[in-house]
Amino acid sequence: MNRSSRGKFPSPFEVAVPLGCEGWQRLYPYYHVFSEERRTSEESRFWFADRIHHAEPLYPFDAIICEAIWVALSQYNTRVFVMPSALGIDQRIVNGYLYLSPNPVTDPALIEQRAEHFRRRAGYYFEHWDELYEQWLRKTRAHIESLEAIEIRDLPELEAEAVVTEGQGVASGYHLLEAYNRTIENLLKIWQYHFEMLNLGYAAYLTFLEFCKQAFPGISDQTVAQMVSGTDLLLFRPDDELRKLARLAIALDIGPVLKQATSLSKILADLEETENGRQWCSALDEAKQPWFNFSTGTGFYHHDRSWIDDLSFPFVALRSYIEKLEQGGNIERPLDAIRGERDRITTEYAQLVKNDEDRKVFAELLNLARTVYPYVENHNFFVEHWHHTVFWQKMREFGKILVHHGFIASTDDIFFLNRYEIQAALYDLIAAWSVGTDARGPRIWPDEIEHRRRIYHGFRRSPPPPALGTPPESITDPLLIMLWGITQETVINWLGIESAEGEQRELKGCAASPGIVEGPVRIINRTEQLNEVQPGEILVCPVTSPSWAPVFSRIKATVSDVGGVMCHAAIVSREYGLPAVVGTGFGTRLLKTGQRIRVNGDSGTVQILS
Template sequence: MATVVPIDEFVADAGYPGSPDRTEDSAPQLIEPYSRFRPEDQSRFWFLDFHWPRGLTPMGLISMTDGYAWATQYAAQAVSLPSGRGITVRSAGTHTYAAEIPLDPTVDKADRLARFARLLPPFIRDFKQVWHDYRTEIEADWQRLRDVDLARLPRAELGNFLRRARAQHKRTWEIHFELMYLLLAHYLGFRGMCTELGIDPVEISKFLECGETRIMATDRELWRLAAAARDAGLGSIFAATEPEELAVTLTKAGGKATGWLTGFRSFLDTYGWRTEGIGDIALPSWVEDPTSPLGTIKTLLHKDADHDFSAARTAARDASDGAIDAARSKLTREEQAAFDAGLASCQAANFAWWNEEHDFYIDLRATLPMRWGCLAAAEAIGTDEPDDTLFLFWPELMSILDGAADFREFKSIIGDRRQYFDHWSERRATMPKVLGTMPDTVSDPVMIEIFGINKHFLHAVRAAGSGASVKTLTGVPAARGSARGPARVLSNADHLHRILPGEVLVCESTSPNWTPAFAKIAACICDAGGSLSHAAIVGREYGVPTVTAVGVGTELIRDGDEVEVDGSTGTVTIFRRNDGSASSGST
């Protein structure tokens, strides 16, 4: 009998106070628009998406309508994706659940596959140029929006700016998923060939090196700034000051702190246009609030030695070469030729590299122009709080800026919406990992490789309600090696900058904004994520033992528990609870 996780509570929930019947007001989605849960959704399988752990504000739901639902469905149609038609999204309170949209049974699958097969080879051949052209388009639009002096715009023009910013946001995510689907499908073709050759599927993702990316460059600059702070004698100030107060304290200190801050501001101008999360308009950039990078530098100063990026890069390359050599040694000469050709193609159009590189240009900053417009609108219309406009729905804010409505009409309901957001934010830790009808197995490679919805994840979720004490968790062996240390359980990245060297990060899954932590943590445990997830890729690149798709790590592990992570076998062992008691049991 199938396991069913009820959705009744979320069907009954009316959403944000004053929510429109349709959240989306622009062009209809290609197939399935974003919506709240409906009774008929019970028969489908939904997973809690780890990208938005805080929940989303009313204005933030644009990331669902334009970014997740629209862009995935648009891209799947544009490239004739043979495995599905994109993602559909539902809200449970303020939290996001997703499900893949299967192919329409009335469509000729052979014809769709043939169209995709014609499109893929030239894309792979010209990938570097294609990405260059798309990146140039994104950069040009970004710069035009960044150069606008919003303080000088009249109210009506702010509305036009926001419309331009939303169009740019939507286009950016269309590019994102079009490239992602093509690169991932190409990798999965290679993976399928390797599996037919008898190569262990766990090893295949390790053949692709991540290499140099803009995200890694950001991390190196943070370490350089930490070394500069140490050399300038600022270690005592960092040690004695909370991250939230560091900017003010360093400014008041003067002297060498002034020179250090000049370098820090230069760093922000290049690397600071990023948020502590993906696609969330409620999150400020580092430029707006430098607490996160300053807090990270504060914890980096706890380490006696700097992270050796060169040694980690060499070790990652050696591990990749070793995995490749081990795989080739078991193949015939003819099989080796096919393997080598497929690998060379995947290395040229490298999903692992692009999955990190594109984050700098898309995932971590796509919402910022809309955020700037909303904050400028709040100042122009005289809101009580600077982010009140983020608790308006898009049509409401547009009607205010266009002069068709008065902001005073919305003051009371904004307060109610803030309470609703806070209520659901507090519930995140207890939200079901899945909803609807659970399958016995999952065969879709995207759900397995990216989201980690595999047999380990499904087993752990089913077993979580048994009440048994658990000592061992099993997941995907994402990055090899083993480490033991105290757990630091985080539901989102708000306090990521406080994680200390040697701690074991435990989270739902990581996103690109979590990368700086990998240069100081001992190991990483994720509830979700497959062998091509961010945590897996970065864990391999930084030499951090990582296990993903354990299902319920954030539920069963507590802050301070002593845990061991074996990234080679995919096991996590809880040796001792923070209260001093030993753990027992396994799942």
């Protein structure tokens, strides 16, 4: 681990290159890496590793997601809604890992000038939130349908005669290039939609939080969060579908078939042999679209396969639900209890407000926070999960074409090329096909991909420092605070742990969901490890994925390396009534599976007991 010195994190220009990874910068676009031309500026700023979305190194192509976020997130802050104290969030890649740097506004006069624009523009969205959200849903669904409709076809030996007899005027080479460009443009546009309302959602919640902090000195962040919890979020729908399928399996008496210790294909084949089994399979097919377009990871990496690609993950959760029902257990989320606690807390604090004007402001801000809250989570299903499931499938179709023509050895090798290189490879293929000669790509890309594969594995063996550069004087971006959990306290905590000598007995983070429990640790770094989680354990992970929701019925608490009070781990923990401490920075490095810890979701601390 890199050591901090003089209250600073390592310079981005001093981070050692892993052995065998020299020249790694060429894997990514020139503007996405640190450079001597911008050294003075880059070295003076604060950069933190985006481990909430990108806990793993970036494949060259997968970095397109980062690029889409880079522009979409920042433009809404800087140019569209004009956030008063926050501009965009810059990006750089170091040894394959993504680092972010917030760009704050510090001039009071400029802040006030920007505030005038923000009040008018954001106010319009807040006043028309419900209708704009319905419009958002329509255009996002239509956009996913347009991606699904893109036809990706290999180049034929000869064009069909219809190209001549119908006077079409264009041939297959153009269609292939057009399909690629449309696929890339579709991805970039969905991220424009993604951030259309998200930053406003966080801003509204942060405004409510700040009011509560001022009106109720000493109130905790998670108490404020509890006032907007208990919402029937769309992102829980896939897990709800699994629960429905489990109850149906019990009703149809096919639980034993679904729990067979055999292949999934054999189980599904056995189910088709009976009327009850066919009825259940029909319900499964109905649930798949769209709810099984649900990534097992963040959805930002091509290897985050979705439930619809591989049914083994949801079936593990399904079997656990069936077993619990067979034992007479309850598999429902404790929504009524959570809503009851939400209403109790809200009523108590509302009664503490004595001033009529303040009481009105409290009610208005609470209502706005509850109105925008569902979007903060629900948009994830449409973009990161449903859309990206289709997007990665489309990219594999291009990969199959490049395999067929000898450019790459296997379909997923396409992700070792960045988006510009893929377009160049396709044009190389199209040009050679047009002329009737050999393309250059098959002679260069297979060896280059093997070299890049070795570089990528070198990245994985070298975990990144949590932050780089100079700590900021202030952090004002609502997205950084609410989602990433990056605050002044977080930075000071990171510096303290980085420079601390000896064994750590306590971790500090964001108090994300209330409650205090003790239990054994289960470290989970990858989705495929989730089957190892035992009932009563405490999940410790870099970050959770929405598709991990079924595991929350087995654990006692959650501890994550990254995240703020509105990150997914925090939200899902509150909705399941589990204590959570997020944004510890080093939980997965300092804790070990089997250790006993005490998680205090009220104070945001994790004590190591053994």
